[in-house]
Amino acid sequence: QKEVEQDPGPLSVPEGAIVSLNCTYSNSAFQYFMWYRQYSRKGPELLMYTYSSGNKEDGRFTAQVDKSSKYISLFIRDSQPSDSATYLCAMTLIQGAQKLVFGQGTRLTINP
């Protein structure tokens, strides 16, 4: 079993829809949770991060962490074609080497 599981998709939704992207993890010691966006033929771009549990909002994006369920989510409101990309979740411990552990990434397409 992988430490971080993420449905690779692909996920295709109409413009304006609310998108929900999710990851589950097995290591209850993870404390930092990140979401990266990767456009085709580009490097990953840090989108949002949260520490421990709770929600964090940034414009149309909301990151949610449920540590009791070992489940994190990224919501995109009013989705735009420019949001079409691969979204990768990543997480790490609070101590030690703090190496990021990535999910496989979900390929998202927003259709105009």
Add this chain to the structure above:
Amino acid sequence: SAVISQKPSRDICQRGTSLTIQCQVDSQVTMMFWYRQQPGQSLTLIATANQGSEATYESGFVIDKFPISRPNLTFSTLTVSNMSPEDSSIYLCSVRMAGPETQYFGPGTRLLVL
């Protein structure tokens, strides 16, 4: 954030040869990393590039195959040695400014080995 550049952006190489990838950052950073991203796969950490000392390699990666240098706080190189088609991948440089929530990636080097 940090501005990270990588050279070359892409290359096609013959098996048995070696390629050195350069990573330059526009500011001093505490940590630099090298990742591999195979087609349709997630990112796999190859090693942490340590300034002034030998890199720290992850399980499955060895110095003879992936020698790394980091002569200062803004520059690192990764060499892919004695390449085979299985080395075809995207190689990404990554830097961390402070905590793990400040980790950023370069644009990647797309390598095809024939």
